Amino acid sequence: MVKSPERQRGVQSVDMAIxxxxxxxxxxxxMMLRDIAVSAGITSAQAHTYMSSLKKFGMIEQLGDAGRYALSDTTLTFARHVIRNDATLNANINAARSLSAEIQEMVTVDCLVQEQPTVIFAVQGPRTPSLSLRPGTRSRIGNSAAARIFDAWSDTPEMNPNLSRIIRASGYAHAEGTPVPHLASLAAPVFREGALVASISVIGFPDAMAPEPERPVLRALLAAVSSLGGSSA
Known part of the structure; x- marks a missing residue:
């Protein structure tokens, strides 16, 4: 069936919006509007029309005086919904729940969203102080154990190369004082078909988060990711 010109334009508009x-x-x-336009191969005026529509529907937001564009919380929430319906990542969430129940500490599952480590699931443990970490919380590369996992397995790591090699060889990362002062975190990678898809982290007081494989928390974390096929690669 031949599409009408109106329908064809509608399909093209959806394609461009995506x-x-x-x-x-x-x-x-x-991003600045002009940079978005250049990347898309359209004029700034055309980009403005699309971005205005995306903003109207709550998928894009403008930040600061310069009016730079970023994905909105609505879009990130939708992305997390899609992620949670992924069978593999849903298994990670179930593993995180079980791990938290076992060790009584806070456990999170992180994925890359907009190239930044982002919490997609968090469960509070009774031994961990109440924290504001929740789905959508992001961390910069290198300032948390989860972020160090993603950095160590990236093509262009920002960390010291020796630290990246140690993390990859050991299969876990440790951070103290981040993302929350007076606490520490441990994280381990989860792989699917050889690719890093997530990180599972444990957050608690430093004495419990000691980076020693024979300690109960790290041993339980490594066992959890191993059961998911997430041992170091």
């Missing part, structure tokens, strides 16, 4: 969302998603920082 393309613009993907451009903004891949950029780790909010």
């Amino acid at each position: 393309r613009l969302l993907e451009i903004v998603r891949k950029e780790s920082q909010p």
Whole structure:
């Protein structure tokens, strides 16, 4: 069946809107309109029309005086919904729940969203002080155990190369004083078909988060990711 010109234009508009969302998603920082237009191969006026529509529907937001564009919380929430319906990542969430029940500490599952480690699931443990970490919370590369996992397995790590090699060889990362002062975190990678898809983290007081494989918390964390096929690679 031949599509009508109106329907064809509608399909093209949807395709372009998705393309613009993907451009903004891949950029780790909010983008200027002209940069979005250049990346999409359209004029700034055309980009403005699309971005205005995306903003109207709550999928894009403008930040600061410069009006740079970034994905909105609505879009990130939708992305987390899609992630949670992924069978593999849903298994990670179930593993995180079980791990938290076993060790009585806070456990999170992190994935890369807009190229930044982002919490997609968090469960509070009775031994861990109440924290504001929740789905959508992000951390910069290198300032948490989860972020160090993603950095160590990235093509262009920001950390010291020796630290990256140690993390990859041991299969876990440790951070103290981050993301919360006076606490520490341990994280281990989860792989699918050889690719890093998530990180499972445990957050608690430093004495319990000691980076020693024979200690109960780290031993339980490594066992959890191993059961998911997430041992170091």
